[in-house]
Amino acid sequence: MNFLFILLNLINCYRINEMINLKYKIKELHSKTDCKTFYELLGISELSSSEKIYKSYKSLLKTPSPYPSLTNKEYRDLVITAYKILKNDKVKYDMLLKDKIYYFDESIELTIPKLVWVIFSVILVILTDFIVCLIRSINNKNNKKHLPEMVIKKIFRKLKIVK
Structure with a gap:
């Protein structure tokens, strides 16, 4: 029984760690751009389909950086990060945006x-x-x-x- 409890806590730590990684990527977005979310960076709504996310991602990769503080490579990396998060971790990202409990110190x-x-x-x-x-x-x-x-x-x- 104790082993199961420990295992569940370790899994929970892993999930918390994933949320912390997402949070740092959001902080990076905020520090480099004036966008509040990765949805805003890609120019789509939170309800957008994966197909629309992909189309926006592909079109933004072809455009130069609209931010003077970012080089084209840095902008492309940020767009790639946004796409990967919205493709692989959309549910966690949406939960992070909606649930303020993950914004603690x-x-x-x-x-x-x-x-x-x-x-x-x-x-x-x-x-x-x-x-x-x-x-x-x-x-x-x-x-x-x-x-x-x-x-x-x-x-x-x-x-x-x-x-």
Whole structure:
């Protein structure tokens, strides 16, 4: 059961990481252009079909950069990024635009995966301790007086959490 919980948290961290990557690409768009969304960059609406997105993408690749601060190559790279996001990650991108929960501070965003790794590590240590105790008890099953005890239980007993 714990393994499933850990696995789900790791998957969730991966999804959060994908959202962070999308967010940085949006920040890059905002820093280089006056467009608010990749839809605006491509000159299409949010309800546009994939065919219309592709046509707009192809036509913009042929045009020079309308932004004086961007070279033609930088503009093409930005258009390619917009197309890839709207082609592959449109649902996530739309969710990111609509749901303000993903606009929280980066320091918090980076602590969530770290927190999951800490929880994973603690659970792994407890599980390892349990397995070692189990192996010792199997080896000492004839000697009932000296059964091994989990290290974590000894620690809790010293802290007076468990009797």
